[in-house]
Amino acid sequence: MFRHRAGIRLVVLRDTDAARAAIQRALDNAEPGEAAGLGRALELLGTASQTDSELIRDWTLQILRDAGVDPKAEMNAVRALRAAEPALDLQTAVDLVKNVARR
Incomplete structure (x- = not known):
């Protein structure tokens, strides 16, 4: 008669570790003109703290x-x-x- 509510059934996928590693590899081999943008991308990944x-x-x-x-x-x-x-x-x-x- 009564149903237990399991809550919202969604899954959030995060794969920032793989993205961070790929950007770091690119930064390690980057030309000077690319380094700033790749460095900023790494900063953004580091601050992605939404629950x-x-x-x-x-x-x-x-x-x-x-x-x-x-x-x-x-x-x-x-x-x-x-x-x-x-x-x-x-x-x-x-x-x-x-x-x-x-x-």
Whole structure:
């Protein structure tokens, strides 16, 4: 009768270690004109400190912005999310919208 809510079922993938290693290798062999940009890229990777929740929230808000939908218009927001990501199940879309609407 009662269902346990498992929460939002999304996975955030991060592969910054591989990117950092590739940029470092490029920096080690870079021409002087390329070094500054590659160094800045390494700095940016080092400061990428958003939590999974923040990344999911930003992703949700971006989809809603692109669709021109206010997160507080929950039904329209759920429709917009599911239209953008057809594999997103209804409960997850509802949870995502509720999370961004209350902030």
